[in-house]
Each structure stands twice: as C-alpha cells, then as structure tokens.
Amino acid sequence: MSKVETLRGPVDTTALGKVLIHEHIFLMDMEYTYNYRPDFFEDQTIADAAARLNALKASGVDTIIDLTVLGLGRHVPSLAKVAPLTDLNIVISTGAYTFDAVPGPFAFHGPGLLLDGPEPMVDLFVRDITEGVGGTALKAGELKCAIDMQGLRPGVERIMRAVARANVLTGVPITVHTTPQAETGLIAQRVLSEEGVNLEDVTIGHCGDSKDIDYLMRLADKGSLLGMDRFGVEFAITMEERVATIAEMVRRGYVGSLALSHDCCAWSDFFPKVSDYHAAMPRHHYLHIHDDVIPALREADLSERDLDTMFIDNPRRHFESAARHFSER
Ligand SMILES: [Zn+2]
Structure with a gap:
C-alpha cells in the first residue's frame, strides 16, 4: 500500500477503487480561453463539470487521473473549485505536452541554451509533486509527456x-501520449529506461488506437501498462474494434497489462461551444465505458474478475510499483 495525491489530499492505493486512467476535466488553449472564451470562467462551467463527475461516481468509478498538463490548459484554480463538489478522487498531473518544440518559456533556458543551467523543467515538475501546483497545496500524482507522429523531436x-x-526523484508514475501508427511507445520506453525509469511505472497511452497485437505485446512484455484509453473517439477505429483488441489481449494472457479510459473532458475550447463537442462526438463522455463498453466486454466473454483487474488492480499497481521502485532506490 502507498499513498496517491488527489485534489482531496492523499488517498491509500487500496482506496482508489475503480479507476479511469486517462481523462481530462478542462482541456484548452489557455491563452485562447482567456481572450475569447469568457464562458469558461462562469460558475456554470464548474457546476456542469461537477455534475458530469458526480454521474461518473454514481456509475461506480471512484478515481480518475486527469492528464491535463502544460500545453493542454491545466488550470488548477478551476480544478480546486470542482474538487469540493464531488466525491470522485481526482489525481492531477504535471509534465508537458508537445509533439515538437518545448513550450516557449523553456526555449532559451536550460542546458546549453542562452541562459545555460540545469534543466528547469525537472525542478518545476518535482515542485508540483512535492509542494503543490502554482502556490496551492494541490499536488500532482502523475507525470505526463508526449511523443506523436513527429517522433523524438528535440523538444519532445x-x-x-x-x-x-x-x-526517479519522486516515485510518481508516468503516462506517455503515444501514437501506435508510428510505434512511438517503444521510443518512449527506450528513452525513459535510459534515464533510470522502471518501465512498470509507465502507462503507454493511446494503445487502444491500435489493432496491432504484436506491437501491444512488445510494449506489455517490457512491464508497462497499456492505455486502452480513447473509448468514444471513433473516427479511425470503432468501439467494437477497440473491444475486440482488448478481448484478444486478454485471451493471450495480458489482462494484467490493460487499463481503460475515454480521454474525454467536461469542457474544452476545441469547438466553438461545449455543446458542439458533445454533438460532434456523442459517445465521447465519461459514461460511455459504463453504458456501452463494459456490456460489450462481457459480451466478448470477459469475466467480472477480468474487469476488476483492468479497472482496479492494474491502476493500483501502477502507483504502488512506482512508489516501491522509489523506496528501493
Ligand atoms: Zn489525453
């Protein structure tokens, strides 16, 4: 047993319950939102997010990992307003999301740059984890980075x-946004292990976008958790295909390597109005797994034990192994 930081304070890993491993609450370009989306700052946005999260809790989910970091519009003051309105455990994250260059504030500052010195991101990420984010006492419980089609660009x-x-400095686990089309999960595993990360501490995100069982087995065989985490995103791959891939992985003995999620949000500025998002992607909401995916998994002969392994045991192990590897260092 170990502790995981949430917006409601530290929670025992044994009390995390059923976990969705890759979600967002607010997802935006913060600068655009500040300038053009006053609706984000209305109380209604907070109330709507809380209502959606409470419906998720009522469906039996106890914890979500919110993977909104720098580059995706992390806004902890708003998360702090949502937290008291829901019983759901919300793990927040630190790190940065880019497919190419580092965010502007890091462009000239760091090893070998105009202002030469140690990598500033390490201290910022560690401070988010050990002290709290942006002067609050709200601590990050997950780390996040990304590698997409562009591959291992210098900023990435x-x-x-x-x-x-x-x-390595904190024992907080990592989720990586990857793209299976370019097999970037394998690149992430190589780079992270070069830095001394135990790959059991890592979730390879967006594995569920792939039907390539051989690729998925190669990632899982290195000990990482596979994020089957975009249920409701249906332009390239359907729910039925996502479910069939999970069923095949379970049949091959990989139930201990899979965790599920939607990668959806309650509010985003990706569409002119939030209602446009919900209309454009009607199944991309917090209840899709409960309403549609779990029945389909049962139909595909997964047992209740399999479901508990994927929703409860595997996410718990993700946090516990990271804490254990840290204590053994
Ligand atoms: Zn995401």
Whole structure:
C-alpha cells in the first residue's frame, strides 16, 4: 500500500477503487480561453463539470487521473473549485505536452541554451509533486509527456527526459501520449529506461488506437501498462474494434497489462461551444465505458474478475510499483 495525491489530499492505493486512467476535466488553449472564451470562467462551467463527475461516481468509478498538463490548459484554480463538489478522487498531473518544440518559456533556458543551467523543467515538475501546483497545496500524482507522429523531436526528448528524472526523484508514475501508427511507445520506453525509469511505472497511452497485437505485446512484455484509453473517439477505429483488441489481449494472457479510459473532458475550447463537442462526438463522455463498453466486454466473454483487474488492480499497481521502485532506490 502507498499513498496517491488527489485534489482531496492523499488517498491509500487500496482506496482508489475503480479507476479511469486517462481523462481530462478542462482541456484548452489557455491563452485562447482567456481572450475569447469568457464562458469558461462562469460558475456554470464548474457546476456542469461537477455534475458530469458526480454521474461518473454514481456509475461506480471512484478515481480518475486527469492528464491535463502544460500545453493542454491545466488550470488548477478551476480544478480546486470542482474538487469540493464531488466525491470522485481526482489525481492531477504535471509534465508537458508537445509533439515538437518545448513550450516557449523553456526555449532559451536550460542546458546549453542562452541562459545555460540545469534543466528547469525537472525542478518545476518535482515542485508540483512535492509542494503543490502554482502556490496551492494541490499536488500532482502523475507525470505526463508526449511523443506523436513527429517522433523524438528535440523538444519532445527534453520533456521526456525531464519527466523521467522527476519520476526517479519522486516515485510518481508516468503516462506517455503515444501514437501506435508510428510505434512511438517503444521510443518512449527506450528513452525513459535510459534515464533510470522502471518501465512498470509507465502507462503507454493511446494503445487502444491500435489493432496491432504484436506491437501491444512488445510494449506489455517490457512491464508497462497499456492505455486502452480513447473509448468514444471513433473516427479511425470503432468501439467494437477497440473491444475486440482488448478481448484478444486478454485471451493471450495480458489482462494484467490493460487499463481503460475515454480521454474525454467536461469542457474544452476545441469547438466553438461545449455543446458542439458533445454533438460532434456523442459517445465521447465519461459514461460511455459504463453504458456501452463494459456490456460489450462481457459480451466478448470477459469475466467480472477480468474487469476488476483492468479497472482496479492494474491502476493500483501502477502507483504502488512506482512508489516501491522509489523506496528501493
Ligand atoms: Zn489525453
């Protein structure tokens, strides 16, 4: 047993219950939102998010990992307003999300740059974990970085290595946004292990976008958790295909390597109005797994034990192994 930081304070891993491993609450370009989306700052946005999270809790989910970091519009003051309105455990994250260059504030500052010095991101990520985010006492419980079609661009690599070092310094686990089309999960595993990360501390995100069982087994065989985490995103791959891949992985003995989620949000500025998002992607909401995916998994012969392994045991182990590897260092 170990503790995981949430918006309601530290929670025992044994009390995390059923976990959705990759979600968001608010997802935005913060600068755009400040300038053009006054509706985000209305009380209604907070109330709507809380209502959606409470419906999720009522459906039997106890915890979500919110993977909104720098580059995705993390806004902890708003999360702090949502937290008291829901009983759901919300784990927040630190790290940065880019497919190419580092965020502007890091462009000239760091090893070998105009203002030469140690990597500033490491200290910022560690402070988010050990002291709290942005002067609040709300601590991050997960690290996040990304690698997409562009591959290991210099900015992507710099962030990934900073995230890795923060994991080694704190024992907080990592989720990586990857793209299976370019097999970037394998690149992430290589870079993270070069920095001393135990790959059992890592969730390879967006594995569920792939039907390539061989690729998924290669990632899982290195000990990482696979994020089957975009249920409701249906432009490239359907729910039925996502479910069939999970069923095949379970049949091959990989139930201990899978965790599920939607990667959805309550509010985003990706569409002119929030109602446009919900209309454009009607199944991309917090209840899709409960309403549609779990019945389909049962139909595909997964047992209740399999479901508990994927929703309860595997996310718990993700946090516990990271804490254990840290204590053994
Ligand atoms: Zn995401």
